[in-house]
Amino acid sequence: MKPIFAMILMLSVVLLNIITVQGSGVLWLVNKDNPLPADFHPVDLVEYRHVKLSQPAKDAFIKMLSAMESEGVTGLRLQSAYRTHEHQSTIFNRKVASLTAQGKAYEIAIEEASHTVQPPGASEHQLGLALDVSINGELSQKFADTPAGQWLEENCHRFGFIIRYPLTKTEITNIVYEPWHLRYIGIPHATILYEENLTLEEYHHYLSSIFMYIVWGDSDDYYLISYSDVFPDNLDVDAEVFETHPQSGYGYVIIQHKIQDTEI
Ligand SMILES: [Zn+2]
8 A cells, every 4th residue: 555645635534433542652753853851761661582672562573573484584583672771871882982992082982973872862772662683693784685684674564663774864864774673663654654765754754844644545444644733632533643752742643544434
């Protein structure tokens, strides 16, 4: 299915069935410009193997792994998932220290480090919705050329994940290509980003700055995705409402599932 990007249109449909799903945190844009507070902790962390991650990311990962293995692609390892703010600080400071040890000035080391390691607060790992995966324990761009890397590139959106820092979008994400870093954002959003080759930054921009509606699906069964600056209390039907930022005042993304009644 190809999503249709459209400016606001009047749509005449009969509303038959609107799904309701809680999505807190799932669509938050977290990066250097939109950091998480130091005291942010996900409320739905669960243990899985040797890591912790948010419940929806865990459920989706298990389904994805099972589909992958049933298609003959094996050996995917989950390297890491949730990280505390403090842990991210440690990783970032270690990277800065290794660059200053090479003789780089502190400010330059900070800037360079931030292209490969997110500074504390800017890491999606603090959300519990980001996963690093590998086949041999190494987080390497070579992973993209492995069967597992290729399978994820083509299929992870079917389970609600995106390759968050793609090869062709490093100027937008400001992060080097990381084929091993998956972010859970839910199936409709992930599929639209995959089909339209968008980053999460661009998706938020299109919805919130240009106020586009996105229609995704078939003409008689589709999702209408829109943005509102304020919590949409005027919805007369249930809808899936996503916060876009951990702090209030940043607007909401709304998904309405619409099915046209062809029998009327
Ligand atoms: Zn990662």
